[in-house]
Amino acid sequence: MLTPITRLFALSLVALTLMSCRGQTSEKPPVHPNLNMDFQDRFNAQEENSFFADGRAMRTPVEGTVARGNLRQESEIFEGLDENGEFVDYIPVDVTRDFLERGRNSYEIYCTVCHGGTGDGRGIVMTGNYGYVPAPTFHSERLRGLPDGEIYSAIANGVRNMPSYASQIKVEDRWAIVTYVRALQRSQYVPEEQMQQFDVDLAELRSEFTEEQERQQAMAEAREAASAEEEVTAQRGERLYVQNACNACHSVDGSAVVGPSFAGLYESERNFTDGTSAIADDAYITESIVQPDAKIVEGYQNVMANYSYLSEGEIESIIEFIKTLSDN
Ligand code: HEC
Ligand code: HEC
Structure with missing residues (x-):
């Protein structure tokens, strides 16, 4: 049973609670009996301050100083570079099973x-037609054959059309x-002699591989x-040029980007890094698209x-488009 005092207390608590919510919004700040240091003068990011001449x-850090925990002296760890500025060809931290799992x-x-x-x-991004390189x-x-440091650099700095992941992934x-x-x-490149030491059925692996190749052949x-x-048509070729992000590396105005421009390419003479040359006819352009490492254009x-x-019709359309960039 509640005593009268408790009952009175409970009742006034209910009354107070009801009073405090009057069913309307208020412009006034809430009552804040203990201010602590919640309210003080300060500047927001990017705000002006007439105290400083600029x-x-x-403020920028004082010249010649480094914030605690930010001394990035070991360039092999932070940049993947040795003292000569070359990419390191080893992993400069301890590699353990856990570390590998973390990497996975x-x-x-x-x-x-x-x-x-x-x-x-x-x-998944590459299987749809999303216009990605x-x-x-x-x-x-x-x-x-890429040195470890160069893979590190691809993550830290990005590489050509791949963005940097430095802001998301810690060193x-x-x-x-x-x-x-x-x-x-x-895992994908174990010579057969080395496979023999593992407990795997090579014949079975080989037949799986052949099946997969036949499947791909049938799809092609x-x-x-x-x-x-x-x-x-050339119009279709132009659409494909954009949809497949060829434009990320090949311009149509004669300027070299990551790759040579398509302007003036058709029927021109191409020189390759191995010293040979060829005329950029349909066969050459087709080969450049389906097997780009067959001939490397000099300077690239x-x-x-x-x-x-890409289907045959798509490649032919791209060639039609490339032809229009030489007609003048
Ligand atoms: C949004 C898609 C995308 C993501 C996500 C991505 N990459 Fe890439 N990556 C690319 C593209 C596109 C290229 C080729 C860029 C070019 O040649 O212009 C590339 C190239 C590379 C290369 C080759 C560098 C070279 O020297 O040729 C490496 C290594 C690489 N990526 C590693 C990674 C790693 C590791 C991650 C995860 C941290 C990652 N990428 C995430 C799209 C991506
Ligand atoms: C990541 C950049 C990149 C993308 C994307 C790219 N290419 Fe290339 N391409 C190159 C580079 C670099 C070369 C020169 C080196 C070589 O010969 O492989 C080249 C060479 C070529 C050549 C030979 C050019 C010449 O001057 O002889 C053709 C044709 C070509 N690409 C077509 C295409 C088409 C079509 C697409 C889109 C479906 C495409 N490329 C997408 C980088 C790219």
Whole structure:
């Protein structure tokens, strides 16, 4: 049973509560009995401050000083560069099983969408027609040969059309990802002699591989058959040039971007890094698209991913478009 005093107390509590919510909004600040240091004069980011000659409230660090915890002296760790400014070809932190797992975790968050779970460049972003520059497979001769520091740099600084992930991925996690990319590369490139020491059925693996190749071959043939009925026009070629992000690396105004311009390309003489040359006819342009590392144009790097998923009709349309850039 409640005593009368308790009852009175409870009743007044209810009354007070009811009084405090009067069902309307108020412009007045709420009652704030203990101010602590909640309210003080301060400047917002980017605000002006006439106290300083340059009028800025935000100050730059005093020259010659480094904020605590920000001394990034070891360039091999923070930039992946040795003392000569060359990319390091080792991972400059301790590699453990946990570290590798951490790399896998971050890789799956940040890289899989484009580079694919196995690093084959077929992430979900690349399978749709979203107009992205294709992410390369990590299982090519060139990327297997990349020094560790250069992979680190791709994450830290971005590379050509790939943005930097420095703001999302901490230094240590970047190295963890490099470790995992190396593990992925090894997983797809084990010479047969080395396979023998593992408990795997080579014959079975080989037959799985053949099946997969046959499946891909059948898909390619189906695409080819469908493309026989496609229209081939320069307008379609121009659309494809944008949709497939060719424009990220090839201009149409004669300026060199990552790759050579398409202006004036058709039927011109091309010189290659191996000293040979050729005329840019239909066959050459087709080869440049489906097998870009066959001939590397002089003055450029071997960085174009292969577009073998384009159908014959699509490639012919792109060639029609390229032709229009030489007619004058
Ligand atoms: C939005 C898609 C996208 C994401 C996400 C992405 N990449 Fe890339 N990556 C690309 C593209 C596109 C290129 C090719 C850029 C070019 O050649 O212009 C590339 C190139 C690379 C290269 C080759 C660099 C070279 O020297 O040729 C490496 C290594 C690489 N990425 C690693 C990573 C790692 C590690 C991650 C995760 C932290 C990642 N990428 C996330 C799209 C992506
Ligand atoms: C990541 C950048 C990049 C993208 C995207 C790209 N290319 Fe390239 N491409 C290059 C580079 C670099 C070269 C020169 C090196 C070489 O020969 O591989 C080149 C060479 C070529 C050449 C030979 C050019 C010449 O001057 O002889 C053709 C044709 C070509 N690309 C077509 C295409 C088409 C079509 C697309 C889109 C479907 C495309 N490229 C997308 C980078 C790119």
